[in-house]
Amino acid sequence: MPVTPDQQAEIDALRGEPKQTLRAVSEGMEAHLYKAAPVLDHGFVRVIDYMGDDAAICQAARVSYGKGTKSVSNDAGLIRYLMRHWHSTPFEMCEVKFHVKLPVFVARQWIRHRTANVNEYSARYSILDREFYIPRAEDLAAQSTVNNQGRGEALTGEEAARVLEYLKGDAARCYDHYEEMISDEGQQGLARELARMNLPANIYTQWYWKVDLHNLFHFLRLRADAHAQYEIRVYAEAICDMVKDWVPAAYGAFEDYRMGGANLSGRQLECIRKMLKGEEVTQESSGMSKGEWREFMGVIEG
Structure with missing residues (x-):
C-alpha cells in the first residue's frame, strides 16, 4: 500500500481544512x-x-513588487530569457517540499543531489515496514x-x-530475520540501529x-531523461507533472532549453559549420x- 491509513487520514484532514492566505498561490499546484x-x-x-510561482521568478529578476504593467506574455518572455542565458538565481525564489516513499537503492542515487534539505525516516527509532520493490518482469534486463x-x-x-524468485525470497528472508533479531520476546533483542543493516536495498524508506x-530543474534534467535508471526516472516524471502545473511558463522554458535542447562543444560546433558548408x-x-x-x-x- 503506497499510503498508510494514518497518512491518508492526515491528508484528508489537511485537505478538508483549507485556510485563507495572502501569499502568492499557484492554482495548478494547489x-x-x-x-x-x-x-x-x-x-x-x-x-x-x-513557495512562489512564475510571477515570483519575474519579480526577483526585476527586483520589483507587483505585476505593474507587465503582461503574461512579457513574463513568459523574461522567463525564457533567464533560462536561455542560464540566469539561475530568480528560479531559486521558488521552493517546494515533497514527501517521497522510495526504495533505498533509489534514495542512494537521489541523495547525490546535495542541493536540497532532506529528513529521512529513521530505522534507528522506528521499525521499517515489510515493503520491497519487486520489478515487473518486463523491467528485468541484462547489462548493457x-x-x-x-x-x-x-x-x-x-x-x-x-x-524474480530470488528477489522475492531474499527480501522476505532478510525481513524475517530482521523481525526475529529485534524481537524482545524471550531474548534481549538486537538494537534497531544494528538490525537494519541486514535489510536489502529494495526495502522502502520515506523522506x-x-x-x-x-x-x-537540475535534478529533473538528469533524472527525467530517457537514459536515467527507470526506477528513479518514474519519480522524476511524477514530479514533472506537478511542476508543469505549478510554474507552467518556467517548466515550458525548461522543457524547451534543457530537456529538449543540447549542449555542444566548440569542436562539435565547428563540425556542424563544416557540414553546413557541404564538407x-x-x-x-x-x-x-x-x-x-x-x-x-x-x-x-x-
Whole structure:
C-alpha cells in the first residue's frame, strides 16, 4: 500500500481544512497539495508545501513588487530569457517540499543531489515496514554491452522467473530475520540501529525533500531523461507533472532549453559549420573519440 491509513487520514484532514492566505498561490499546484501520486509498486510522491510561482521568478529578476504593467506574455518572455542565458538565481525564489516513499537503492542515487534539505525516516527509532520493490518482469534486463551504467535487452523465460524468485525470497528472508533479531520476546533483542543493516536495498524508506526550483530543474534534467535508471526516472516524471502545473511558463522554458535542447562543444560546433558548408566530416577528422562522436551524431540525427 503506497499510503498508510494514518497518512491518508492526515491528508484528508489537511485537505478538508483549507485556510485563507495572502501569499502568492499557484492554482495548478494547489490541486496537487497533499495528494499522493503512486510510483512503482509501493512508492509515492506528494507535495507538502511550496513557495512562489512564475510571477515570483519575474519579480526577483526585476527586483520589483507587483505585476505593474507587465503582461503574461512579457513574463513568459523574461522567463525564457533567464533560462536561455542560464540566469539561475530568480528560479531559486521558488521552493517546494515533497514527501517521497522510495526504495533505498533509489534514495542512494537521489541523495547525490546535495542541493536540497532532506529528513529521512529513521530505522534507528522506528521499525521499517515489510515493503520491497519487486520489478515487473518486463523491467528485468541484462547489462548493457555499450554502457556500463545501463541496461540491455530484457531477460526472458526461466532466467526472468528465477531472478524474480530470488528477489522475492531474499527480501522476505532478510525481513524475517530482521523481525526475529529485534524481537524482545524471550531474548534481549538486537538494537534497531544494528538490525537494519541486514535489510536489502529494495526495502522502502520515506523522506521529506525540500528544494528550490533551480536545483529541482537540475535534478529533473538528469533524472527525467530517457537514459536515467527507470526506477528513479518514474519519480522524476511524477514530479514533472506537478511542476508543469505549478510554474507552467518556467517548466515550458525548461522543457524547451534543457530537456529538449543540447549542449555542444566548440569542436562539435565547428563540425556542424563544416557540414553546413557541404564538407565531409568523419569521426577520424573531427578530433572526437568514438564515444563523443556517437553522442554527437545522436544529437544531430535525432
